[in-house]
Amino acid sequence: MSKEPLYLDYNATAPMRPEALEAFRHAVEQTGNASSVHTFGRAARKLVEDARRQIARCIAADPTQVIFVSCGTEANATALGSVINEQEAEKLLVSSVEHPSVLQAFPEKMQTFPVDSNGHVSPTTVRQYLEDAPKGTRVSVMLANNETGTLQPIPEIADEVHAKGGLLHCDAVQALGKIPLSFNELEADMISLSAHKLGGPQGVGALVLRKGLHLEACLRGGGQEGRRRAGTENVAGIAAFAAAVEAATEELSRFQSLESAHREMEETLKGTAPETIVFGADSPRLPNTTCIAMPGVSAELQLMALDLEGIAVSSGSACSSGKVEPSHVLTAMGVDETLAANALRVSSGWASKPSDLERFSQAWLAVYQRQQRAA
Structure with missing residues (x-):
């Protein structure tokens, strides 16, 4: 008998929210290019500008600061590679736990700086690496890590970066x-966003710029x-994104119960399997993310066993061509390569229930106990 599917890979992509699907259906039925001046074009333009205002309001930004792009990867590449002024330095400083779309964007210009054993970036470290960097150096640090969920002190890092120009x-x-997200409170010059991680469609994202940054x-x-990104706007995708x-902003409280379920799950697993390791456990994390290792059992074996139980989780980033290989994030945190190869990521989301984490725990422990008996 097949098991009822259980999806716990929201950090890779989230199912479409009903609100997003409804907005998409409405917009995709409209005819018109948002750049056209006739009635149809103006209707499409209204959908785009309404969405821009909607997103800006949710992140405490001004609509003029929001640039729609195709995805988070494009937003990252634009932020790191676009020319802002002729005097700007060519150097890029990025943390060693960034998403591959940052780390692989412009490697010839890039220098990475380290994190601690929880994947946490210290503002002091950023300051040290900026000491010898030319004025105008661009720095990139993610707010929340996609694999461990570790949260970074972005406002404090922003202070260090801006102090060095x-x-x-x-x-x-x-x-x-x-988590609550305010562009103004982050104090970053640019932030990247993507629709499909929170229940919007794949293929649309945004880059948000501070005022005065061209x-x-x-x-x-x-x-x-605004001549900042050429290409016909994905009107339906943008409407669904907004x-x-x-919807996500209005339902942030839902993640409080998910956070409790994640932490209870971690304690349950460690209580039965004491050698279990939860990565980033001593640092602030996203409420929906657990990165966990079963020592001695490869992630590939765990993934297959859980998939047979109808449970979908992942190993590392989803942007690695489906490869199951040691995570660069865990390696940067000083995790032994063998142990890193045993790590899974469990990520819940808007349609998840606390009981989903209980089901995962039971299935994971069953794999662990089978391996213990075999050993």
Whole structure:
């Protein structure tokens, strides 16, 4: 008998929220290019601008600061690669636990700085690496790690960066819709957002810029997005993105119960399997994320066993061509490569229930106990 599917891989992508699906259906039925001046075009433009205002309101920003792009990866690449002024330094400083879309964006210009054993970035470390960096250096630190859920002290890091005349980019893709997010309070110069991590459609995201910061478009050939990103807007995707952001912002309290369920699950697993390791446990984390290792049992074996039970989790980032390999995040945290190869990520979301984490615990412990008997 097949098991009822249980999806616990929200940090890879979340199911579409009903509000987003409704907005998408409404918008996709409209005819018109948002750049056209006729009635149909103006209707499409209204959908885009309404969505821009909606998202800006949810993150305490101004609509003029929001640039729609195709995804978080494009937002990151634009933030790191666009020309802001001719005097700007070519150097990029990024944390060693960033998403691959940051780490692999411009490797020839990039220097990484370390994190502690919880994957936490110290503002003092950032200050030290900025000592010899030229003025105008761009720094990138994510707000929430996609694998461990570790949260970074972005306002404090922003103070260090700005004191040295640098610019701070923050990948906030995983944080949006899971914790309160205010662009103004982060004090970053740029943040990246993505729709599909919180229940919007795949293929749409945003880059948010502080007021007064002007960048040169990476994609050229049209005047869309205030000449900051050429290309016909994904009207239906943008409308659905905004609907998902608003719904997620209104339901942030849902993650409080999920956080309790995650922490109870971690204690249950450690209580039965004392050698269990929860990565980032001593640092503030996203409420929906647990990165956990079963020593001596490969992630690949765990993934297959859980999949047979109808449970979907992951190993590391979803942006690695489906490969099961040791995480660069855990390696940067000083985790032994063998242990890192045993790590799974369990991530819940808007449609999850605390009982889902209980079911995962039972299945995971069953795998553990089978391996103990075999050993």
